[in-house]
């Protein structure tokens with residue numbers, strides 16, 4: 001494959017983005033109970049009914065719910081120190097797991113407002129950029 005990038009996982013977000021398209025996470029929502037899922041699920045674990053899930057885009061703004069700082073480079077090559085945690089998306093009433101970027105890792109404190117972006121998370125051993133989603137503080 002000659003492509004210079006890969007995705008962390010298929011189906012989490014559209015990439016590459018079209019002109020003026022903003023990054024957004026691809027989720028789905030149960031039409032029966034209203035629960036939102038990211039990553040998408042095939043079946044609502046509460047309702048167990050087929051055909052009730054509707055594709056939606058998550059709002060790009062969230063609030064840090066929990067965070068932690070890692071001081072050791074990850075086995076797959078995410079350089080230390082880095083921060084990750086859970087982001088609450090108030091508009092969609094869902095919490096998602098994410099990496100944080102763009103500021104000192106210690107500055108990602110619960111309660112702060114963050115915004116979605118899509119960028120390189122690391123490189124693999126063939127020099128390909130691995131593209132993932134992250135959140136940065138809204139300044």
Ligand SMILES: [Zn+2]
Nearest residue numbers: 030033044047
């Ligand atoms: Zn449901």
